[in-house]
Amino acid sequence: MPRRLRIHERGAFYHVTSRGNNKEQVFFSDEDYSTYTFLMKKYSLKYCTEIHAYALMPNHIHLLARVDSMPLQKFMQGLQQSYAQIFNKRYDRVGHVFQGRYNAHLISNEQYLLQVFKYIHLNPVRAGLADDPKTYRWSSLNDYTAADKNSFIETGFMKKLLIEYGISLNKADFSLIPDLAPEELQELPQKAGPANREIAAIAEKNRPTLIELAGAIEDLTGISLKAIKTSAKDRATVLARYLFIYGACRLCGFRVVDTAQFLDKNIVSVSIALNKMDEQIKEDSALKKMAQELTGNFKNR
Known part of the structure; x- marks a missing residue:
């Protein structure tokens, strides 16, 4: 069966996930995590791909990425292949590091965007790696709550959106964002949709004026x-x-x-x-x- 065509829509957000081969670990040390974040920065600059959020877990990764003229595939190929080569050399191993192709879901509305942002940053808490999402080292949440001039994370768009919905990141008050079940996040079909709007109202038929x-x-x-x-x-x-x-x-x-x-x-x-x-x-x-x-x-x- 031929591979499903990847959708490229300039200016769109994607929720990207990738898991270790056979669900095995892809990060064993701080050096591994640091290598991956370094490569994220390198290839995001090379392929004009904005990273708005991420969480690196021991055996998988979550990214919230926004593309420009270059398709997401270019960024992910560079990132995953480079990391796999370094990882295999570091641990004297051969074979695949990541399981198959990465998954990428096109995000077509603000509510889904907020839910993915929340889901990514709460992932370490759900996995028992941290009690407070702000204490987990290998996610982008601290890029939002601390001023770091060297950060490559694009925080401006999400900060503006969170303010518009009355959500304070200083309190990390994710409870104000509705939950989306993990299976919904993983199994939503990749389909064409409108590019993410800078300013968009929530359209619900039954909502009172x-x-x-x-x-x-x-x-x-x-x-x-x-x-x-x-x-x-x-x-x-x-x-x-x-x-x-x-x-x-x-x-x-x-x-x-x-x-x-x-x-x-x-x-x-x-x-x-x-x-x-x-x-x-x-x-x-x-x-x-x-x-x-x-x-x-x-x-x-």
Whole structure:
């Protein structure tokens, strides 16, 4: 059977995985991990391939890569073949190091992109290699949380996207990104799709509009959208405003930037309000109940 044609789409993101032959280890020492990261940097520069995230596990690797004019295949061939030659020479062995061809899934929307980003960085925790993803040495998470001028990881795009969804990497609060099961990540078919957009709204047919959400908030609190949009500081209006922001971003999936524009507020103030609600709703059972009632209200409108 002929090999399936690799899809190349300029500007697209790919979730790349590759496993050791017969599921054997491909990294035995810090030197091995360092060699692979050095080669990632070398070939990403050579083939104009951006690396936005990675996790190197003892017997497999995960990459979040974005291609330009050169196909992903060029980058991966250079990386995998060079590492295999060094590995075999270092351990006086012959034969394949990696099992078959690498897997690459085209990422066609922002939600999937965030889920892959989360999945990659939590992989060491799931495997029992670390209790905290920030403590695992051989992933890109620390490139996001520490300022390293020598890093080859492209962090700008994902930082911007995370901010738009109100997610703080300083807290490594991945709980705000929905989970995607490992089998879904591994078995999604490689298919053509739109190139990743710099700015894209989540399109869900059954999602209420922000106007409908405001109506549900008014039913619940008696506070109108007009009042929510003001700068009023009284307790009832602030609560209604925070519920609206929480409902828009967490229950309906709107971005922080979209919610801020709708309310005529700046992104920072909306993001702060959202983070406060995230914390308060965990501890305040009455507030949690209001959020549940809100969900029921706009589903029934």
